[in-house]
Amino acid sequence: MSQQRLVVIGGDAAGMSAAAQARRLRSVDELDVVVLEQGPDVSFSACGIPYWVGDTVGSREELIARTPAEFAAGDIEVRTGTRATEVDLDAGVVVTGGGERLGWDRLVVATGGRPSRPPVPGLDAPGVHGVHRLADGARIRGVLDGGARRAVVLGGGYIGLEMAEQLQGRGLEVTVVLADDLPMQSLDPDMGLRVCEHLGSMGIDVHPGEAAREIELDGAGTARAVRTDAGSYACDLVVLGLGMGPEVALADAAGLQLGVTGAIDVDATQRSRSHRQVSAAGDCAQTFSRITGEAAHVALGTHANRQGRVAGSVIGGRPARFGGVLGTAITKVGDLEIGRTGLSSAEAESAGFAYTTETVQSTTRAGYYPGATGITVKVLAERGSGRLLGAQVLGGAGAGKRVDVFATALWAGLTTDELAAADLSYAPPFSPVYDPVSVAARVAGRSSRG
Amino acid sequence: MSQQRLVVIGGDAAGMSAAAQARRLRSVDELDVVVLEQGPDVSFSACGIPYWVGDTVGSREELIARTPAEFAAGDIEVRTGTRATEVDLDAGVVVTGGGERLGWDRLVVATGGRPSRPPVPGLDAPGVHGVHRLADGARIRGVLDGGARRAVVLGGGYIGLEMAEQLQGRGLEVTVVLADDLPMQSLDPDMGLRVCEHLGSMGIDVHPGEAAREIELDGAGTARAVRTDAGSYACDLVVLGLGMGPEVALADAAGLQLGVTGAIDVDATQRSRSHRQVSAAGDCAQTFSRITGEAAHVALGTHANRQGRVAGSVIGGRPARFGGVLGTAITKVGDLEIGRTGLSSAEAESAGFAYTTETVQSTTRAGYYPGATGITVKVLAERGSGRLLGAQVLGGAGAGKRVDVFATALWAGLTTDELAAADLSYAPPFSPVYDPVSVAARVAGRSSRG
Structure with a gap:
């Protein structure tokens, strides 16, 4: 068998996992x-950028898992600063910015995400920063x-709130401007409201329901304020936390089929439905969705890693399938941990489920044990069957990761009653005798039957 | 329908859950x-006693979930200080220490556990303390x-190590003497060894492989040292942490059938196999075992609560079944969290499973995130099928509760590959991009196929 060539376009989580x-x-x-990686780095933690900006993490180098030299030592050739400008799917060739025509037998497209940029005048001005590449982090740190002294964050999702927290930690006055009625749209409104109130209690100035209309510039053309219909918020920098769409310009131009979400259409083996010698993975x-089976676009590092690994396995000759996404996510703002998995009420509604929700209050540890904090757990269950559909968790230290218990139960297709009966761990430093997960599942089980 | 009477013997977790x-x-x-409760309290947290002794919890009252008066307000009559001395199963009568003959239509036996007391001379002397009732805690606090200044703890299980930690926290020199080769016999030896080394690093003097031969007394007859074949360990108090057997004297005398474990033989509805009007629950x-189906005796508050609830449901006319135990448990000593669920290697061996084990090292948070500590995860999987059989976790803050993810996967009967693919949460403050649970499950899945 003669040597074949795998070319991977994009050297972040998905691409490097596939290559490895x-x-x-x-x-x-x-x-x-x-x-082929257009930027200077491969295999870096984009999720760590807010914490580097906030000096929570000491250095840029800590965010880089492996360098091109380390990959080279493992017989993976990484060409940084090399942009793929064109793909010929029929000829099996990728053209680089330098004009090289590189043949491939198997191709992995891992071009990642593109930060959402609404058509707001001034958004391209200096002083408006994404949180996408290490260079973005370096620029913000420079500012x-x-x-x-003052920052405006556009958007109230995970990255937006993490940046707000970290910028405040650096001593800045932070304003969060979001078009939605509440931050954390992946949560139910009652849970999002708690997050919003928590941000306020931290001294972060949150303006929900205000779309940015214009980035106001100073005489030198630098962003100095964000204007909405309700007001103008002066600042020294603007941070974009508006979510991530798929970066598909190259794939689309090449003729790879895109799906209903606008991202590259692949099957569970991560191979393109239109071109079977091509795989795509990551953002x-x-x-x-593992729950509904419906197409989804979820830009998260966990999926990028897993999908990349599936793509690489299949190319390497070992059967593998990606199991779908639950929509599990976690973050923290100040001392509030936030976790969610499965369907929110809006998603369950949209998917046509008859469902019930229950919310319980408990404590992260035995109530009498030092450090116990409140925890709020909301559970969605299918009416009648009692099947677990989703869960959302808010609380102090130890609250957020409890979402993994729900995620595992969802992954296995458990009912809320089954989860409620599960033999979870208990000791006073870790939970009440019934873990909040068990209590919420039990209550949800009861109401889903009712 | 005329009024019937339910009598519950024992007013702790199982009994009060059944009654409620x-x-x-x-x-x-x-x-x-x-x-009927022979002691002065009902519904107290025995698991909290070490923390009250250690002043981690401020007062005795905090350990009491509900008082007899609170139960009375909910139409449950609680008679504390009332010992059941005899049960007539045919007549449906229980006799109290005061000589009263109380008729019942349904009976719940919830007499709890009896701390193991090996036949060591001097073990009944003053100065030797159990950790069973609040009165035990009060006595130890008094000492x-x-x-x-010096304490010897007999036994290296959960209660023993929690007492060792808390007594050291009160400033005592603490020696742990155990007959087994390692503390934490519910862990595999390699994991138990890590616990043993950690205790040593904390300055707790651990003597494994030394059975206590005698409790040495002073002239007044008070315990002053524990003698083993290897030495004599002087102390001001001795604490018993040797585990818990079932307290079945009353049930046995009445003629209730006991099982192979020596505990009362019940089915999944918690009803006695020999007397269907009688239920038993708790220690x-x-x-x-949910995994093997074999009979087991596990004295833990979580099971007591759940089994009591099942017993009460069935008596109340609502079908219910206890789902079995996985053997999930958690504790901490110093800054080391310890969790386990499912079968240990010895248990898997004994149950006749062909199995593989894998142990992985990771971090509790992204490696670069402040507060990340090491975490060791050991996973057992059935050879061939890859079915998850058990897991053990050691590490810093956030490590222990990860055992609940394994417990949920075990409860659902997942394979290690299925668990490895599950969509668990990730953000740098909470885990590496692949949670240690996922990594361990993946590695175990691979080796179980190999």
């Missing part, structure tokens, strides 16, 4: 693995080190 | 509920307040 997994399964004689690829 | 659940389902006209009752 294919490499594990195929010898150098069998497969040449080349990764902070230069004495910035550029469409995926599907 | 039966009460919820049956009106006062239908059912009279009487609880500490009186200036005790006095036999239960079964």
